[in-house]
Every structure is written in C-alpha cells, then in structure tokens.
Amino acid sequence: MAMDMTYFDAMEAKIPHGKIRTRFAPSPTGYMHVGNLRTALYTWLIARSGGGTFILRIEDTDQGRLVEGATDVIYRTMAECGLTHDEGPDVGGPVAPYIQSERRDTYGKYARLLAEKGCAYYCFCEKTESEEDSGNFDRAADPCRALSPQEAQARVDAGEPYVIRQKIPEAGTTTFHDAIFGDITVDNSTLDDQILLKRDGLPTYNFANVIDDHLMGITHVVRGSEYLSSAPKYNLLYQSFGWEVPTYVHCSPVMRDQHNKMSKRHGDPSYEDLKAQGYLTEAILNYVALLGWSPRGEQAEREIFSLAELAEVFDIAGISKSPAIFDIEKLTHFNALYLRAMTPEAFHAAAEPYIRQAVKNPALDTRAIAALLQARCERLTDIPEKIGFFEALPPYEKDLFTNKKSKTNEEVSKKMLESAIPAMEELTDWTQESIHDCLMDLAARLEVKNATLMWPVRIAAAGQAVTPGGAVEICQILGRDECLWRLRIGLEMLG
Numbered sequence: 001m002a003m004d005m006t007y008f009d010a011m012e013a014k015i016p017h018g019k020i021r022t023r024f025a026p027s028p029t030g031y032m033h034v035g036n037l038r039t040a041l042y043t044w045l046i047a048r049s050g051g052g053t054f055i056l057r058i059e060d061t062d063q064g065r066l067v068e069g070a071t072d073v074i075y076r077t078m079a080e081c082g083l084t085h086d087e088g089p090d091v092g093g094p095v096a097p098y099i100q101s102e103r104r105d106t107y108g109k110y111a112r113l114l115a116e117k118g119c120a121y122y123c124f125c126e127k128t129e130s131e132e133d134s135g136n137f138d139r140a141a142d143p144c145r146a147l148s149p150q151e152a153q154a155r156v157d158a159g160e161p162y163v164i165r166q167k168i169p170e171a172g173t174t175t176f177h178d179a180i181f182g183d184i185t186v187d188n189s190t191l192d193d194q195i196l197l198k199r200d201g202l203p204t205y206n207f208a209n210v211i212d213d214h215l216m217g218i219t220h221v222v223r224g225s226e227y228l229s230s231a232p233k234y235n236l237l238y239q240s241f242g243w244e245v246p247t248y249v250h251c252s253p254v255m256r257d258q259h260n261k262m263s264k265r266h267g268d269p270s271y272e273d274l275k276a277q278g279y280l281t282e283a284i285l286n287y288v289a290l291l292g293w294s295p296r297g298e299q300a301e302r303e304i305f306s307l308a309e310l311a312e313v314f315d316i317a318g319i320s321k322s323p324a325i326f327d328i329e330k331l332t333h334f335n336a337l338y339l340r341a342m343t344p345e346a347f348h349a350a351a352e353p354y355i356r357q358a359v360k361n362p363a364l365d366t367r368a369i370a371a372l373l374q375a376r377c378e379r380l381t382d383i384p385e386k387i388g389f390f391e392a393l394p395p396y397e398k399d400l401f402t403n404k405k406s407k408t409n410e411e412v413s414k415k416m417l418e419s420a421i422p423a424m425e426e427l428t429d430w431t432q433e434s435i436h437d438c439l440m441d442l443a444a445r446l447e448v449k450n451a452t453l454m455w456p457v458r459i460a461a462a463g464q465a466v467t468p469g470g471a472v473e474i475c476q477i478l479g480r481d482e483c484l485w486r487l488r489i490g491l492e493m494l495g
Contacts, residue, residue: 015217020052028070031270032077043222044083045314056088107203111164119240122152164197174232178248225250252323278381283335291324336378354383372469396463406455413456414494430480460490
C-alpha cells in the first residue's frame with residue numbers, strides 16, 4: 001500500500017524559501033579544531049555576505065562518539081567568535097528541532113519513502129561496520145537488493161533486523177557540480193549501496209545530512225573536500241526525492257605541512273588550545289579566514305580584516321582548491337598586530353590576568369606594566385616570563401653591567417650608580433617625568449651618553465639584560481624604596 005503523503009507535504013510546506021540559508025552542523029565529539037572553525041566561519045560569512053540566515057544544527061546520530069560537554073564547547077566557541085546563529089537548538093526556528101537525535105522519526109519515514117520509490121531497499125544481511133568502512137562491499141552480490149517489496153515487508157513485519165540501503169543505479173554516471181571544483185562525473189559502478197538507516201533506527205551521517213539540509217531549506221552546503229567522494233550519492237538521493245540540489249562548497253583541507261593534515265592526535269592545536277597559548281580570538285579568526293581563501297579586487301593585497309569587514313568582502317570565488325598549510329608563525333605575526341592595535345584599556349584588560357601570574361604585589365601598577373608590554377609581546381602567554389623581575393629581583397652576574405654599545409663596564413657602571421643613587425634619593429616626586437629629567441640632567445653633568453648611565457641603572461633595577469621598557473619606566477613602576485634598594489644592591493655587587 002502506498003504511503004500517505006500528508007506528513008511529507010506538511011514538512012515541505014514548512015521549508016523557508018527566498019534567501020540564502022546556510023548551516024554549521026558539528027558533531028559534539030570534543031574540541032573545535034581549526035578545520036571545523038574554518039567551516040563555521042565560511043558558512044557564517046556566506047550567509048552574512050548575502051543577507052541570509054545562518055543555522056546551527058547539532059549532529060549527534062553517532063552516539064558512540066559523543067563527548068559529554070562537547071555541545072557546550074560548540075556554543076561557547078561560536079559565541080566567543082561572534083558567529084551568531086539565527087536558528088538553532090537554543091534559539092528555535094521554523095524548522096525545529098535542530099538536534100538530529102530529536103528528528104529520529106523523520107529519517108525513518110524518509111528512508112521508507114525512498115524504499116517505496118525503488119531507490120532504496122531493506123537489507124537483512126549481517127555486515128560488520130569494518131566491512132562497510134573497508135569499501136569492499138560488493139553491491140551486486142547483495143541478495144537483498146533483488147527482494148520484491150512484498151518479500152522485504154514480510155521479513156520486516158516478522159521482526160527481522162534490517163538496515164535500509166540506497167539503491168545505486170547499476171550503470172551510467174552521476175555528475176555533480178561544486179562551486180570550487182566545478183563539474184565532477186563518476187561511474188555509478190564505483191559507488192556502494194550505502195546504509196541510510198541503521199539497525200538501531202538512527203540514520204547514517206550521509207542520509208541525515210541530505211534530509212535535514214532539504215527540510216531546513218539549506219541553499220549552500222560547506223564541508224571539507226574529503227566529502228567529495230560522497231557527493232554523487234548525495235545527488236542521487238536528492239534526485240530520488242525530486243528535490244533541488246543545494247550549492248556544494250567543498251573546502252580543501254588545512255594541513256600541518258605539505259603531506260599531513262592537521263590532527264589533534266599529533267598535537268595540532270584546537271581553537272581552545274590556541275586561546276590557551278595566548279592568541280586573541282580576533283587574530284585566530286582573521287588568520288583562519290585566509291587559510292584557503294583570499295580577497296579579490298581592491299582588497300587582494302590586504303590581510304587584516306575584522307569579522308564585519310570579512311562579511312563585506314567574502315565571496316565563494318575566493319576559496320582555493322589547494323590545501324592550506326597552517327603556519328603558527330604567521331598566526332603569531334597576526335596576533336602581534338592585533339595586540340598592538342588594541343586600545344590601552346582593552347590591552348590591559350586582556351593582559352592583566354597574565355601580569356598577575358608573575359606580579360603578585362598589589363602595590364605594583366598593572367596598567368603601567370601593560371603599557372610597557374603592548375608593543376613588545378606577540379602572545380599574551382609571553383607576558384609572565386618577561387616581567388617576573390618586578391615581583392622580585394632575580395639573581396644575576398655583574399658581567400651584565402658590561403655593554404659595548406652603551407660603553408659601560410664594571411668600573412663605569414659603578415661610577416654611574418654612585419652618582420645616580422644620591423641624585424634619585426633627592427627626588428620628592430616619584431614620576432616617570434621626574435625620574436627621566438633627573439637622569440638626563442645627571443648624564444649631562446657627568447658628560448656621558450644617556451645610554452652609559454641608563455644601562456647600569458636598568459640592570460641594577462631589573463637584574464636582567466632584556467626588559468620591556470627602559471630604566472625610567474622600570475624605576476617608576478618599582479617605586480622609590482624598592483628601586484633605590486635594588487640600585488644599592490647593584491652598587492655593592494660592583495664594589
């Protein structure tokens with residue numbers, strides 16, 4: 001008996017039409033890796049640049065791979081990155097639900113409809129997942145493919161376990177079009193009768209995607225180029241149902257090097273790892289956008305874009321066929337540019353937790369320390385190792401007082417400190433301006449270059465050769481008593 005089409009007609013009636021609709025559909029299996037983030041970003045940009053709708057859909061049909069808390073990671077990452085969704089599990093929408101496990105009955109109905117159309121069949125064979133994954137499944141040898149609808153239904157009614165498989169045409173070819181790779185044609189004989197509905201009643205990834213993308217009115221499907229080989233089977237499913245095929249946008253992989261894809265197993269960073277390593281979300285997004293895409297026209301040479309600017313200039317034609325190599329040094333360069341471009345207030349807010357890792361003394365001004373750091377750090381995690389000397393004078397050797405460029409040695413440095421200490425003791429106002437004027441006047445009186453005086457003062461104050469900021473800034477931040485105590489320690493060392 002033919003299936004009642006009322007349900008299917010009602011589902012068709014709910015589909016939104018008339019503008020671009022894209023979806024990001026992650027599986028909650030852990031972290032957000034760089035390739036996933038890029039897919040989310042490109043999908044969001046296609047929607048935003050075209051005035052369309054961006055949808056978040058959670059694909060949790062592979063129950064064995066689910067990781068507790070992973071959905072929260074997805075929500076948090078999307079929110080941090082500003083990739084706001086118009087429809088999704090947490091905000092609802094016209095084609096809810098947006099979690100695949102909550103759409104279970106839908107997939108079963110469409111799989112059975114496909115079987116009724118003769119484009120799928122019930123399979124009762126015992127096949128292990130490893131056999132399916134090996135690609136050695138012989139379509140022609142499956143006896144269930146030849147079962148009549150009546151025979152198959154009788155076995156289903158008898159309670160026999162089954163899967164529903166796609167019935168791929170035995171001859172001919174299938175051609176699909178991709179926005180990046182163009183037209184691709186494959187022989188149907190090379191395609192396997194993939195499982196659509198598993199024995200537990202849940203759909204496979206490939207089947208659920210097609211059903212959901214159609215019922216949610218998705219116009220552009222963005223995914224990795226590893227799914228190119230599945231695209232012909234997607235096309236055949238769309239054709240079997242008589243549905244319009246969406247625009248495919250297959251993106252080449254993000255690689256660690258010329259030969260290896262990025263992989264968490266090999267220590268490659270996820271978005272959360274990069275954040276923990278001191279990279280700003282804005283810099284990460286900007287860099288990830290350029291991993292396989294480049295602006296065209298007047299913007300062709302430009303590299304730095306805000307998210308809003310990306311939404312203005314992004315177009316699919318700028319996506320490359322070639323794999324993109326993730327270069328951490330390039331990302332670090334981007335991050336440094338973003339740090340320098342921040343307002344002093346914003347940089348201080350971002351840097352303060354890292355400053356306080358090394359500088360516990362509440363009397364020390366984190367804003368003044370941040371001002372020294374902004375032009376001198378590439379990652380926020382660089383901060384603690386640069387400023388530990390503020391908290392406590394580190395042990396150091398007196399050969400640091402010798403510097404050829406500043407024309408200092410131990411004897412010269414001793415004379416400089418002998419003059420600097422009493423001059424600075426007389427200061428009544430401990431500010432950068434007063435310290436600066438005091439030391440400049442002293443250098444003039446001593447008839448030495450400024451660096452000849454500043455070098456030993458900075459070494460004595462910081463106890464290390466490389467510091468963010470010069471002698472004046474460091475002395476001011478340390479405060480009068482601590483600074484003068486350290487200069488006396490340096491003088492004793494040289495004495």
